[in-house]
Amino acid sequence: xxxxxxxxxxxxxxxxxxxxxxxxxxxxxxxxxxxxxxxxxxxxxxxxxxxxxxxxxxxxxxxxxxxxxxxxxxxxxxxxxxxxxxxxxxxxxxxxxxxxxxxxxxxxxxxxxxxxxxxxxxxxxxxxxxxxxxxxxxxxxxxxxxxxxxxxxxxxxxxxxxxxxxxxxxxxxxxxxxxxxxxxxxxxxxxxxx
Amino acid sequence: xxxxxxxxxxxxxxxxxxxxxxxxxxxxxxxxxxxxxxxxxxxxxxxxxxxxxxxxxxxxxxxxxxxxxxxxxxxxxxxxxxxxxxxxxxxxxxxxxxxxxxxxxxxxxxxxxxxxxxxxxxxxxxxxxxxxxxxxxxxxxxxxxxxxxxxxxxxxxxxxxxxxxxxxxxxxxxxxxxxxxxxxxxxxxxxxxxxxxxxxxxxxxxxxxxxxxxxxxxxxxxxxxxxxxxxxxxxxxxxxxxxxxxxxxxxxx
Amino acid sequence: xxxxxxxxxxxxxxxxxxxxxxxxxxxxxxxxxxxxxxxxxxxxxxxxxxxxxxxxxxxxxxxxxxxxxxxxxxxxxxxxxxxxxxxxxxxxxxxxxxxxxxxxxxxxxxxxxxxxxxxxxxxxxxxxxxxxxxxxxxxxxxxxxxxxxxxxxxxxxxxxxxxxxxxxxxxxxxxxxxxxxxxxxxxxxxxxxxxxxxxxxxxxx
Numbered sequence: 001x002x003x004x005x006x007x008x009x010x011x012x013x014x015x016x017x018x019x020x021x022x023x024x025x026x027x028x029x030x031x032x033x034x035x036x037x038x039x040x041x042x043x044x045x046x047x048x049x050x051x052x053x054x055x056x057x058x059x060x061x062x063x064x065x066x067x068x069x070x071x072x073x074x075x076x077x078x079x080x081x082x083x084x085x086x087x088x089x090x091x092x093x094x095x096x097x098x099x100x101x102x103x104x105x106x107x108x109x110x111x112x113x114x115x116x117x118x119x120x121x122x123x124x125x126x127x128x129x130x131x132x133x134x135x136x137x138x139x140x141x142x143x144x145x146x147x148x149x150x151x152x153x154x155x156x157x158x159x160x161x162x163x164x165x166x167x168x169x170x171x172x173x174x175x176x177x178x179x180x181x182x183x184x185x186x187x188x189x190x191x192x193x194x
Numbered sequence: 195x196x197x198x199x200x201x202x203x204x205x206x207x208x209x210x211x212x213x214x215x216x217x218x219x220x221x222x223x224x225x226x227x228x229x230x231x232x233x234x235x236x237x238x239x240x241x242x243x244x245x246x247x248x249x250x251x252x253x254x255x256x257x258x259x260x261x262x263x264x265x266x267x268x269x270x271x272x273x274x275x276x277x278x279x280x281x282x283x284x285x286x287x288x289x290x291x292x293x294x295x296x297x298x299x300x301x302x303x304x305x306x307x308x309x310x311x312x313x314x315x316x317x318x319x320x321x322x323x324x325x326x327x328x329x330x331x332x333x334x335x336x337x338x339x340x341x342x343x344x345x346x347x348x349x350x351x352x353x354x355x356x357x358x359x360x361x362x363x364x365x366x367x368x369x370x371x372x373x374x375x376x377x378x379x380x381x382x383x384x385x386x387x388x389x390x391x392x393x394x395x396x397x398x399x400x401x402x403x404x405x406x407x408x409x410x411x412x413x414x415x416x417x418x419x420x421x422x423x424x425x426x427x428x429x430x431x432x433x434x435x436x437x438x439x440x441x442x443x444x445x446x447x
Numbered sequence: 448x449x450x451x452x453x454x455x456x457x458x459x460x461x462x463x464x465x466x467x468x469x470x471x472x473x474x475x476x477x478x479x480x481x482x483x484x485x486x487x488x489x490x491x492x493x494x495x496x497x498x499x500x501x502x503x504x505x506x507x508x509x510x511x512x513x514x515x516x517x518x519x520x521x522x523x524x525x526x527x528x529x530x531x532x533x534x535x536x537x538x539x540x541x542x543x544x545x546x547x548x549x550x551x552x553x554x555x556x557x558x559x560x561x562x563x564x565x566x567x568x569x570x571x572x573x574x575x576x577x578x579x580x581x582x583x584x585x586x587x588x589x590x591x592x593x594x595x596x597x598x599x600x601x602x603x604x605x606x607x608x609x610x611x612x613x614x615x616x617x618x619x620x621x622x623x624x625x626x627x628x629x630x631x632x633x634x635x636x637x638x639x640x641x642x643x644x645x646x647x648x649x650x651x652x
Contacts (some may be wrong), residue, residue, distance in 0.1 A: 089506045093545070118479060123502035124451065126472050126480035137477065350624065351595025358596060358620040364649070365616070392598030 001174040002047040003136030004034070005164050006103040006116050007148055008129050009157035012185035013105030013114045016161055016194070017045040018176030035182050038064045039074040041107040043184050044084075047133050048100040048121055056091075056098045060084055077106025081117040081125060089123030097121070101133045107184045114185070132164075139171055140164035154183065158192070165194075212264050212312045213238055216399030218346035219249055219260035220389055221318040222360060223326035225376040226411035230258040230318035230328075231386045232346075233394070233444060234403035236265055245402035252428050253279055254289040256435035257319035258407045259299075262346035263333070264312035271311045275299060292319045296329040296337060303335030310334050314345040320435045324411045326376070341376070348393035348400045355392065359385050379408070379417045387442070394444045404442040411435060448499050448548065450475065452627030454587030455485055455496035456618050457554040457568045458601060459580075460610035460636075464566040466494045466554035467614055467634035469589075469622045469649075472501055481630040481651075489515055490525045491642070492556040492564070494635050495535065498587030499549035499573065507547055510538060528555030528567035532577055539575030546573045550586035556637055564639040583617075589625035596621050611636050611643065619649050 004017040021029035035045045036057050042064070046057045063083075068074045075083065081104050091098045104117040118124075118131035130144040147160045161181065169175045181194045219232040236247035250260045251272050259275060261268035278298060282290045290298070296317055303311060315331040330343040342360045344352035357363040362373040377385075386406055393400040408419065412434055419425060419438060428437040452473045457466040472483035486496040487508050495511060497504045514534055518526050526534070535551050551571050556564040570584035571577050578584060583601055585593035596617045605613055615634055622628035629649055636643040 085502075085505060086509070089502050092502065120474070120502075122500070123505065124472070124479075124500075125505055126483055126501075128480050128482075131479070141477070348595065350591040351598070353595075354592045354620045354624040355596045355599040357623065358616055359599070363623065364619040388599050392595055395598050396594045 001135050001172070001176070003132070003134040003168055003172075003176055004045040004047055004103055005132045005136060005140055005161060006045065006105050006130065007144060007157060007160060008105075008114045008116050008150055009152045009154060010150070011107070011112070011114060012154055012157065012183050013043070013107065013116050014154075014157050014161055014181065014183050015043050015045050015103055015105045016165065016179045016181045017047065019178045019180050020176045021050065023050065030178060033180055035180060036061050037189050038080065039068060040188050041109055041184055042074065042077060042080055043105045043182055043189060045103040045105075045133075046100055049098075052098045053100050056087075056100045060087065076108050076110065077104065077115045077117070078108075078127075080104065080106065081119065081127075085119055085123050085125040088119065088121060092122055103131055103133060105184055107186060109186065112186065135172055135174070136164070136168045139167045143167055154185075158194075162194075212267075214263065214312075215243070215265040216347045217249055217262055218344065218348040218352065218390070218393055218397070218400050219262045219314075219316055220342075220344045220352060220356075220386060221260060221316045221328040221330075222342040222356070222382050222386065223318065223328040223340070223376070224379060224382055226320070226324055226326055226414055227379055227382075227417075228258070228318040228320060228326040228328060228409045229379075229382050229386055229406055230260050230316065230409070231390065231404060231406040232260050232262065233390060233400050234405060235399065235401045237399050240398075248405060250405050250407050251276075252407065252437055253295065254319075255429050255431060255437060256289065256409055257292050257295050257317065258409055258437065260316045260318070260345075261313045262316075263314050267311040268313045271302070271313055271315070274302065278302070291322050292317070292327055292329075293321060295319075296339070299329075299331060300335040300337050303331060303333065307334055316343055316345055318407070319409050320411045326409070326411070344389070348397040351393050351396060352389045355389055356385070379419070383408075383422075383440070391445055401444045404444050406440040406442070408438045408440065409435060410438070448550070448588055449627055451499070451501040452588050453483070453485055453498045453501075454585070454589040454593060454618070454622055454625065454628040455498045455550075455552045456583065456585045456593050456597065456614060456621075457496065457552045457570070458583040458597070458605075458610060458614045458617075459566045459568055461604040461606055462564060462566065463607045463610060463636055463638050464554040464556060464568055465610050465614040465634060465636045466496050466552065466568075467618050467632055468496050468498070469587075469618065469628040469630065469632050471628055471630040473627060476626075478630065484633050486633060486635060488642075489531060489555075492637055492639070493526070493528050493531055494554050494637060494642075495531075496552040496554075496586070497549045498552075500547070503547040503549045507538070507549060507551075511535065514538065528553065528557050528569075531555065532567075532569040532571075532579075536571055536575035536577050539571060539573065543574055548573055552584050552586050554635075554637060556639060588627035589621045592624045593617060593621040607636050607638055607643070611645070615647055619647065623650050
């Protein structure tokens, strides 16, 4: 089943998402990238109803890009989060709402702060030090409560993420096999081999 | 389809042996006394059946039982407890100790595990060692000795207030002092009255009358009870534990 | 109301009002965030608290900010608490048959002809039925508990610091008996010349 995790550390945000694309009980694909880069310093992991996810993620991606082209600077993470939240909240009361859950991680280059937003398909938004979506949250949140350190360096952050993913692999019946891990910091976005 | 022809439709009927009669009960234990209180309104839905239906009963000279929930079950249960206590008196020539009454109530409730008495019980009184005690029960007999407990319709209104005022939850004692483990009788009575006026104000099933039973340990002075209006002594002897009842009207607006 | 959990309360004092909320944001029984404030400033002397569905809390916060700004521009003056309460009411009633799932609680000070400030509080249900109370108003998953404690602790004409203590104790002890609310609280005491904001630690469980 779909799982995504994210956590903040000293000057970075780490985001991990599983890579399976499933339809009913069948795995259709095992190398799907479910983390989009929305700008030079903004990452978004998305999960939910297949179809809605890619459709909505691409809509967000293009609109955030449009803002950057029009204004010659990118939207900062809090503003991007608010705009995306509003898109979901408006969709919720439309004829066919998107059912997409998001983790939005960004690094604000103007004040050098990493920030992470937990957003669900209803348009509920929370700025948090760490977050999860999917069944993984029942295992990972307690580990993150215990081991998360907002002042941890990247290596320590990855070790905590490793704990979460290992626990989910060990205890969740329908655990996903592979994850893609990305980090955003002052230097931009990188993918990390995990 | 002919509406009169019910034979072709499968029909289901269910007799519901329970109802909920509202009201609230409350008990607080002091160091050497115990206060057990309940309102006297009995209702079913929006209908008030009576403005005076006692929910608090004297069992012995040192035990008082408050019952709340389904009134018929409550009255029957109190009757059966009283009967068992009388048998005990005949067999042992003394009143049953409070902790033993608590265990008796547990077994009586659990005996009906699969057709329970639909009542929440609170037992208050004086323990053999002279300490004030409160025992609270769920309908199937789980019980616990506590310092205070509210139950019934306004439990959710009263219990957090008691947490704050009796257990001093969310309060820090001034430097070098500590919170008292037990409060004096006049203050306990004030808190009981405040709890019930508060519950009367905000809950439609609470009101009309208030009955507060006060059980004093052996040799305890009246501690200011003398001057209280509507006081009535319920004890059979004056040299042992003593029971008083205070009856009040609750706010009418 | 139980989907995200949370509770809000407001109380009247002597020449001051207080409003506060807990900090929990949940997904049913799962706690997602413990820093989710539900009380927002409207003007320097009006605050609104909202409990209920968190997405609607955010949406209506934006909506109210927009409408209050439009009011300020058109009227060339700041909105008064009573007008704001009616603005909230009509905004909610617009969605009478597909409502926003929130219960708002408002607190503010209004200026009399003589130039002094008088306390004003109000609450509404999810479709905007207003309740102007003289003492206190509550909303959210712990509302019953808050009613009980407030009824026991509140008294008329509390000075700002006493009002702060009263509302804090009411909120903390109320949410401690509610599984859907808690994880600390935030309190704003609104005075004519300033607002005192304090974040409280609670049982944190």
